[in-house]
Amino acid sequence: MLRLRSCILSHLLSSPAASSIPFSLHRLISAAAPAVSPSPSFAVKDYLVDTCGLTPAQALKASTKLSHLKSRTKPDAVLAFLAGLGLSSADVATVVAKDPRLLCAKVEGTLAPNVAGFIGLGLSRTEIVRLVSLTPLSFRCRSIVSNLPYYLSLFGSYENLLRVLKKNINLLGYDLEKVAVPKVALLRECGLGACDIASLCQNVPWLLTANLESVQTMVACSEGIGVPRGSGMFRHMLHAVAFLNEEKMAVKVDYLKNTFRWSDAEARVALCQAPMLLTRSKDMLQRTSEFLSSQVGLEPAYISRRPVMIMYSLEGWLRPRYYVVKFLKENGLLKHGASYYTAVKLTEKVFMEKFICPRKEATPHLSEDYAAACGGEVQNNFRFI
Known part of the structure; x- marks a missing residue:
């Protein structure tokens, strides 16, 4: 019976006469859901595992929300309806695990009218299935x-x-x-x-x-x-x-100021340009500060006006590009006045075009060494040779 109902529903949903679905669904569900007397032997957990496809752990958790169920009448109707919409067995198990109470929803009073409403709004069958699978709790709300x-x-x-x-x-x-x-x-x-x-x-x-x-x-x-x-x-x-609440934000701002040796004004300038600094971990901020200040030699005020640098990956972006710029300058292949920040803010494609590719003949291993550096294989004293 469940299979018959789901097949008929599937046919209705895919038919050209979509506008008549609300009435058709009502007749289908009403006619195909005969009353079933409460069964004292009905076991919710077994039903959830055997019929709905939940794991025993999921069933145990879900059963606490279905303790009032005394028969499989409503759950069977809901499962047939979901199958008719096109939900797979795995989809049904996911939906029931998310919202066990969906099994108690009124098919003819809520679920069928909702589907008819979705169709009226222009949603395709695939879109309806995705919506139901994602939001089962909302699906049982008119x-x-x-x-x-x-x-x-x-x-x-x-x-x-x-x-x-x-x-x-x-x-x-x-x-x-x-x-x-x-x-x-x-x-x-x-x-x-x-x-x-x-x-x-x-x-x-x-x-x-x-x-x-x-x-x-x-x-x-x-x-x-x-x-x-x-x-x-x-x-x-x-x-x-x-x-962040106000207290946590104040703590984070103070940490940024202390870590990068910024004044209040410098911290404000940095945050106005790169607000997501507030979301970065203390460890990442500390390591990036040490690198930019100690190794690259940038001043606090300079960094505060270019805070986007702090947002890049230290290992996969900042450090490899620093080694490229440093090596090229030391070997007379780049003007000493060339800005490290210019190299940092370029996209990967443009960085390769401007810094790596034009020097293939002079430095045949540069591209390979840069790739190794981006992969984390470069030590602090690595030289591109």
Whole structure:
């Protein structure tokens, strides 16, 4: 019976007459789900393992949320519905493990109307399957259909929405006006456009579901550091401060000042250009500071005006390029006034074109040695010879 129902549903979803699906699904599920008397022998954990495909550990955890189930009537109907949508056995197991209570959802009252709503919004069968697989808890909320157009418009595309949902799977189930709309309004007041908001939500997935006061604090911290609303770096600063409270941020700023020997003004200049410095580990900052100051010989003020250098990998980017520049200068193949920073900020392709390729004849091993350096094989005293 389960197999028959899923096959019929699959046929309905793929038929040209998609507009008639809500009524057809209602008739299908109603007719194919005869009442089943509660069975005293029904074991939820066994059902989750044998029928849903969960592991024993997953089933044990999920069963605590299904202790009220006394028969397989509703779960069977839900599983048939999911199979008819096109979810594989593995997909079903994943969905049930994420949200066991989906097995108790009303197929004819919630799931079928939601699918009909998705189709009405223009989602393809594949897109519906991906959405259901990713957000099973929201799928059993009737508000998901009315919320979906807002988020599709906000994030610009279905793919952008999925990227956000992968990190905040319950977003579509929240009350739109109470949860998302006030935060989006605040972000727009700060000069962020739809693309900025979408990008920020991918990096800070809880942003739209956090309380408004938390987002207001992020805005205040960003402005306090010196990045004004409406500037191109404001989104990046919001991302940087999102995971820091005021106390932690103050500690991090002090650490940056002490590590790079910056004044308050120099620290502010650096952070306004490279807000993500606040997210870097203390160990990475310490090692990069020692390298740039002691080995390269750069002054604190110079670094603060070019803080992007600190964001690059020490082993895979800064150190190998330093060795190339140093070697070329020492061997008269590069002007002594040439800037190390110029070499650092170039893309890999352009760096190769400007520093490596033109000197193949004079230094036949330079490309090979540079590649070895990028792979971490170079010691501090390595010479490209």
